[in-house]
Amino acid sequence: MLDFFKAGSKVLGMNARNLTYIRPNNLKSTRILADDKIISKKMLKSNGVPVPHLIAKISSLSTLENFDWSTLPNSFVLKPNNGLGGAGILIVFGRKKGLENVWVKSSGKPVTVEDIKSHIRNILDGAFSLSGSPDVAFFEERLKLASQLKPYSYKGIPDIRIIIYNSVPIMAMLRLPTKESDGKANLQQGGIGVGIDLATGTTTTAVQGKSTLIEYIPGSRLLLRGIKIPHWDEMLHLAVKSQIASGLGFLGADVAIDRDRGPVFLEINARPGLSIQVANMAGLKRRLERVEGLKIKSVEHGVRVGKNLFGGEIEQELEETSGKKVIGSVEKVRLIGKNDLEEEVKAKIDTGAYTTSIDIELAKKIGYEHLVDEWQKIDFSKYEISRNNADNVAEKIFSEVRDNIPDLVDVSAVFASSGSSFRPLIKIPFVIDNKRIVAKVNIVDREGMQYPMIVGKRNLYKFLVDVSK
Amino acid sequence: MSKTCTLDGEKISCLIDFITSQNVPVETVTILLLFPIIATIVVLLRQVIGMQAFGIYTPSIITIAFIAIARDNIASLRYAIATYVVVIVVGMLMRFALKKLRLLYLPRVAITITVVTLSVLGLLTLGGMMSKIGFANTELFALLIIITLVEKFVSVQIEKGSRAAIILALETLIIALIGFALLSSSTEIGQSVISFILRNPYSILLLIPFHIFLGKWTGLRAAEYIRFRDVLKKIQ
Numbered sequence: 216m217l218d219f220f221k222a223g224s225k226v227l228g229m230n231a232r233n234l235t236y237i238r239p240n241n242l243k244s245t246r247i248l249a250d251d252k253i254i255s256k257k258m259l260k261s262n263g264v265p266v267p268h269l270i271a272k273i274s275s276l277s278t279l280e281n282f283d284w285s286t287l288p289n290s291f292v293l294k295p296n297n298g299l300g301g302a303g304i305l306i307v308f309g310r311k312k313g314l315e316n317v318w319v320k321s322s323g324k325p326v327t328v329e330d331i332k333s334h335i336r337n338i339l340d341g342a343f344s345l346s347g348s349p350d351v352a353f354f355e356e357r358l359k360l361a362s363q364l365k366p367y368s369y370k371g372i373p374d375i376r377i378i379i380y381n382s383v384p385i386m387a388m389l390r391l392p393t394k395e396s397d398g399k400a401n402l403q404q405g406g407i408g409v410g411i412d413l414a415t416g417t418t419t420t421a422v423q424g425k426s427t428l429i430e431y432i433p434g435s436r437l438l439l440r441g442i443k444i445p446h447w448d449e450m451l452h453l454a455v456k457s458q459i460a461s462g463l464g465f466l467g468a469d470v471a472i473d474r475d476r477g478p479v480f481l482e483i484n485a486r487p488g489l490s491i492q493v494a495n496m497a498g499l500k501r502r503l504e505r506v507e508g509l510k511i512k513s514v515e516h517g518v519r520v521g522k523n524l525f526g527g528e529i530e531q532e533l534e535e536t537s538g539k540k541v542i543g544s545v546e547k548v549r550l551i552g553k554n555d556l557e558e559e560v561k562a563k564i565d566t567g568a569y570t571t572s573i574d575i576e577l578a579k580k581i582g583y584e585h586l587v588d589e590w591q592k593i594d595f596s597k598y599e600i601s602r603n604n605a606d607n608v609a610e611k612i613f614s615e616v617r618d619n620i621p622d623l624v625d626v627s628a629v630f631a632s633s634g635s636s637f638r639p640l641i642k643i644p645f646v647i648d649n650k651r652i653v654a655k656v657n658i659v660d661r662e663g664m665q666y667p668m669i670v671g672k673r674n675l676y677k678f679l680v681d682v683s684k
Numbered sequence: 685m686s687k688t689c690t691l692d693g694e695k696i697s698c699l700i701d702f703i704t705s706q707n708v709p710v711e712t713v714t715i716l717l718l719f720p721i722i723a724t725i726v727v728l729l730r731q732v733i734g735m736q737a738f739g740i741y742t743p744s745i746i747t748i749a750f751i752a753i754a755r756d757n758i759a760s761l762r763y764a765i766a767t768y769v770v771v772i773v774v775g776m777l778m779r780f781a782l783k784k785l786r787l788l789y790l791p792r793v794a795i796t797i798t799v800v801t802l803s804v805l806g807l808l809t810l811g812g813m814m815s816k817i818g819f820a821n822t823e824l825f826a827l828l829i830i831i832t833l834v835e836k837f838v839s840v841q842i843e844k845g846s847r848a849a850i851i852l853a854l855e856t857l858i859i860a861l862i863g864f865a866l867l868s869s870s871t872e873i874g875q876s877v878i879s880f881i882l883r884n885p886y887s888i889l890l891l892i893p894f895h896i897f898l899g900k901w902t903g904l905r906a907a908e909y910i911r912f913r914d915v916l917k918k919i920q
Contacts, residue, residue, distance in 0.1 A: 218920035223904040225919055226912050230731065231902035340788060426911060493911075496918045 225498035227489055236380070236503065237486060240464025246485040249463060252296050253353055255483055262460035264453050265479045267292070270354035279335055284316045284328050287354065293331065295338040296351040303343030305334055306357060321370065359474040363445050366437060369393050375411070375444065375470045377451070378487055378499065379458040382511040384451050384521035385502050387411040388494040389418055389444065393433065402490045407432070409439050410495030414526020416447025422493045448518070450478040455517045457483055465503075467491075540648050542678045548668060549646040552581025553622075560667050562647075564680055568671035570627070571654055572638075574661035577668065583641060586622045587658065590639045600628060600635050612637060627657055650677050696882040711755075715748060717881050718867050720888050722747045724895070725863050731898055734907025737856040738836045746833065746856060747863035749826035751874075758870040763811065763819045765857070767804055767830050772853045774803045775834040779841055789842075793835050800834050 227236075241249075249255055256266045270291055273279050293305040311317040311325055318326045337343070338352040364373050371392035378385045388408045395405030402408050402424065410419040421439040423429050431437055444450070454468045457480055467487025473479045492499050505524055511517045548562040550573070558580050579587055593616060600608045605628035613626040625640040638657040645652055647670070654674040661667055689701035691710065704710050722744045729735045737743045746768070754761040778796040787795070804827060811819030833853075841849040868874040881887070909916065 219913075219916050220909070222916040222920040223909060226904060226908070226915055228902075228904040228908045229734075230905065234900070234902050337786060340786075342786060426914065428914060489908075489912075492915050496915055498912075498915060498919055 225501035227499035236465040241485045245462040249483045249485040259480055264457045268356040272353045274351040290357040291354050292357050295343040297344040358471050361472040361474050367391050372471050377454040377468050379454050380465050380503050381506050382455050382517035383506040386491050388491045408494035414522045416444040418442040420496045446477045451518045455514045539679045541681050544682050546647050550581050551644045554582050556582045562668035562670050563666045565669045566672045568669050570671045571656045571674050572659045572669050574667035578658045586620050589620045697885050700882050720891055722863050724891050729859050734905030735855050737859050742836050743856045743859040745829055746860040749829040750864045751868045752823050752826040760818050763822050770803050771800050771834050774800045775837045793838050
C-alpha cells in the first residue's frame, strides 16, 4: 500500500505538469503559436517537418465569395483554424462523377459548393471556435490511411502522440478511432490508446477510454500488442525536430502516417494530456526527470537517448505476460553442487541441444569427484551398442554401476560420427537469471570448448531466448 | 487587547466590533470574511482532492448564494438546489433548441438567460402555490447569482461538450454543498467556524502562506491516484 503511494512520485499529475513542465518551458507566446494551426503548419514546414499541404485559406466573407472552386482537388479536408476537439471538420472523399463542383463525403452523401460555403460561413462566425470568437477556415490535403494501420482503425485516421522534452522523445502512444468514439481518436470519447516501446516502435499495452485496459480491438480478434509502427525512426527524428522548431520545451506532437508520404505532422500541443501514461503503463514524471538538464547535441543524439533510456518495455512486457524471462544465447549460470559447493560459469544457451551438459572438471568442482573417478574406471568396451539397443545398454550399465556410484541418476547413450559413448547423469539445481531449475545434467569432457556448460531446450521452459542479446 | 467586546452576548474581536459600530451589518462582515475560507475549500477540493468545477469563482459564489438562501433555516437549502438544477437543465435543453438556429455566442446566451430566468420565476410561483412561502421569498441576489451560472455552463458546453459540462456542473454543486456544510450558520460546524472567525479575524491571513504552499505543491491529486491506479500498481 505504501509502495502504491510512493509510486506516485513517478507519475505526472496535473499539478506537476502545469507548474513544473508547462509554465517554465512553454512560454505564452509560443503556446499561442502552437494553438494556431495555420501558423504552426508553416513553421513546421519551413523546418523540414512534413505537414498536410495547405490548399487554401479563407479568412473573410469577401474571399469566400471570390473563391475559385475549380481549384479544389478531388479530395480535401476543411477545418476551422482554432477548432477544438475535431469539431467543424469536413472531410471530402472525391468528386461526384458527371457533375461540376459536387463532391461526396465518407457517407456517400453529396456536398455542393453551397454546402461548403455555408459550412465556411459558420466557421468564420466562430461556430466551432472557443467562446464563439471569429475564426479562419482552411482547406488542406486529405491524408490517406497507411495500409499497415488499416485493420485497426474505424472510419478516421489513427495518429501517434509523441511527448518530447529537452529534445528527447519521452513516451509515445498510438491512438485508434473506434466505433464508440465515432471515428475520433480522442481517448475521452472512447478511442483506444496503445503504448509504444520507444526503442522498437512496437505497441505494448492498450487502454480504451480513460482507464479500461484491453488486449484486443473490441469485437474482434485483432491483438493490440506487437503492432509495428511504420517509419518509426523517421518519426522520432521529425518529432524532435518539431520540438526544437516550435520553441516549446515540453510538447506533444500528433503524427499521422500517410500511405504515400509517410509521417505527417497534424498538430503540436503545448498542453499534452496525461492518459498516455495509462496506455504505456508507465510514469511520465520519472522519465522527464531523467532527461532534465541533459546536454543534447543533435536530433540524432536526442532520439538515441530516448530510445536507450525508455526502450525495452517490450521485453519486460513479454516477461510479465508469458511469465517467462528473456535471456541471451550466453548466460551466467550458478550451479549448486554437493556440500554447499557452488560454481558460477558462463553457459551456452542452446535450443538446438535437447539436454544440458557440463564439463568433467566443472562436475569435480561441485563435489562429484567420486562419481567422475568411478565412471572413468568403467570398461565400456564390453558393451556392444548399436542404434537399436543403445537405450537398453545404457539401462544395463546404470543398473550395474548404480550401487557403486550413489550420485548417478541415469546413463545416456550418445551417437556421434567419432563413435558412440555413454554419459553419466546427475540431478542438480542451477540458477539462470534468478530462476531456479532442477535438472538431470550429463557430464562430458568439454575440454577445448568455449563454455564449460550447455543448457539444452529441455531445461529452458522457463525462458524465451533472444539470440541478439 | 485589554478590553473585551461582545455581540449578542457572544465574545467577538474588537476589530469586528469597531467595523460593525460603523454601521456595516454583521452579516456583511461575516460573509466577506467567509469568502477567503470558501475559496480555500474550493482550492483544496480541486487541487488536492482533484474535483473539477467551473473555475474557482463560480463554486465560491454559488456557495455564498446557498449560505445566503439557507441562512436562517437549513430546509431552504432545497430551494437553492432546486433552482440550481433548473438552471442547468434549462441551459442544457436550450442548447439543443438553439442549435439549429446557428446564432452567435452572445445573443444565444442572452436567449438562454431569458428562458432560464422565466423558468426560475415559474418555479418560485409554483413554490408559492404549493404554499412553500420560504421558496417564494428566496433572497433575490442569491437567485440571480445562481442564474448567471448558465453563461459559464453554456461556454463549457461549447468548449468541451455537454457531457463534460454536466459533470462540471454536478461537481460544482457538490463543492458548494461541502462549502455550505462547513460554513453555513444553519449547520453546527458552520456556527463554530463563524464564531471562531468573528473572534479571530486575523487568522484569515494565515491562509496566504497556506496557499503559497499549495501553489508550489506538485504532488498527485487524490483523484489521480484513482485514475492512474493501474499504472501505480504496475510500477510500485
